Amino acid sequence: MGMGGTTLQTLKLASIPSFSSSRFVFKPLPKTLTFLAPSRHGRTQRPPFPLLARALSAAPAVQTAPDETGDSHFVPFFEFQLFFFNLNFWFLILVMIDEAVKPQWKAAIDFKWIKENKEAVALNIEKRNSNANLETVLQLYDKMTHLQKEVERLRGERNVVANKMKGKLEPAERQRLIEEGKNLKEGLVTLEEDLLKLTDELQQEAQCIPNMTHPDVPIGGEESSVIRKMVGSPRKFSFPVKDHLQLGKELDLLDFDAAAEVSGSKFYYLKNEAVMLEMGLINWTLLEVMKKGFTPLTTPEIVRSSVVEKCGFQPRGANTQVYSIEGSDQCLIGTAEIPVGGIHMDSIVAESLLPLKYVAFSHCFRTEAGAAGTATRGLYRVHQFSKVEMFVLCQPEESEFYHEELIKIEEDLFSSLGLHYKTLDMASGDLGAPAYRKFDVEAWMPGLERFGEISSASNCTDYQSRRLGIRYRPSEPSSTNSKKGKGSLSPPKFVHTLNATACAIPRMIVCLLENYQQEDGSVIIPEPLRPFMGGLQIIAPKSR
Secondary structure, eight states, X not given: OEETTEEEEEEEOOOOOOTTSSOEEEEOOOOEEEEEEEOGGGOOOOOSOHHHHHHHHHSOEEEEOOOTTSOOOBOOTTSOOOOHHHHHHHHHHHHHHHHHTXXXXXXXXXXXXXXXXHHHHHHHXXXXXXXXXXXXXXXXXXXXXXXXXXXXXXXXXXXXXXXXXTSOOOHHHHHHHHHHHHHHHHHHHHHHHHHHHHHHHHHHHHTTSOOOOOTTSOOSSGGGOEEEEEESOOOOOSSOOOOHHHHHHHTTOEEHHHHHHHTOTTOOEEOTHHHHHHHHHHHHHHHHHHTTTOEEEEOOSEEEHHHHHHTTOOSSSTTOOOOBOTTSSEXXXXXXXXXXXXXXXXXXXXXXXXXXXXXXXXXXXXXXXXOOSGGGTTTTSOSEEEEEEEEEEEOGXXXXXXXXXXXHHHHHHHHHTTOOEEEEEOXXXXXXXXXXEEEEEEEEETTTTEEEEEEXXXXXXXXXXXXXXXXXXXXXXXXXXOOOSGGGSOOOEEOEEEEEEEEEHHHHHHHHHHHSBOTTSOEXXXXXXXXXXXXXXXXXXXXX
């Protein structure tokens, strides 16, 4: 039953025997334990562990044989007097509870569409070098639909029996119907449990299928990506160029050695003007993006693993980029995209509020598994960094427009800082699972002697919203339903989500130090940042 948004689940428990006597009598024990399971929106939920409930309901309680007084004794459940052969049984029960209380979230995947467009989905999986198994998904879907029909059939038969029981019946006929209803109920419980397992298995497989791909996306690996735009040209230096590591050391801006002792490799301390530079970049970027109608946010930096998964990231695995917190269902975020995406999780947004545009500042944490080499040295690839992220929720027909808006905001920011950069339309093999299309921005880094990625902008269409449960209700009634009243409301639709990096601080510091270095070892501060750095115009070498 529901009580204050909470569901009460009651299970029969088996007592654990006292082994002071070698004689035991087994009989059912009607003691119960009540579990509290949350209920969303005041609705009672299905018990979180039906298999365990059945097992414990059928388990015998143990009663000792009568003692000298003639009394028999039940041993309380919490009196842990166990022999070693009982440990395995109770450990198994605890494992069952642990597994059962972890709900498997479900994405609103359009399996019917996938089946009807099997060839296109299979080709898309191949284009993106995905390991998704489409055949397994379709087989499981067919099994699930067949099992659903069987469940509905048994439910119908059970209802027929229940209706027959309402009238006057001969005792023999009533007993026959009772037995028939009991058999139907047992069969239904078994089928419902099978259906639950099958649904979870189908979800696990289907969630590996990547988003579809924009028709203009180039096919192939990263090397097949196409340049959309090239801005500026490499600066010509009349003196030997230093990289940001050397500049940071000579100007007393960075300390990787101390950070390695304190935290490990790929961590760093920012010092002196570098701290002001980070704060200046953050504040300048936030204000510039807010001018475009974005709402500023700071976000939680620890989120539930399920939210990470719903955004299309893998929180666990050999090559995961996500730091998971041991002994919990939580992770450190690798991008503010994750907590911002979760703000409107499991909700229907008013159409009048769309588009929702956010600009979020957060610290980000990444394992950088597999990253090594000189191309990743210094600040270019680190475990912890600050970032300003843009995130948009909009109507489906508007997502391509906002994708272009996001990349233009990025380009305007980088042009304002005088950077030489190129914008790329990334190839299919380089797209993450959520992205329908992705634009990357790479800036010239003289010290590294190459272009390095400083930003990206992705249109994820409804991939994330189907997992996060974010919908909106169109204001115009559905054309197929002309009746007035509640029934005339248009059915809710899934929003489209987009994300883009406005400023990844460490890589921007790399660009600025290396591109604005002077022959005397100083670094000029770009003019737009000076008001945000107390009017500082140049980072000069420290006097010894």
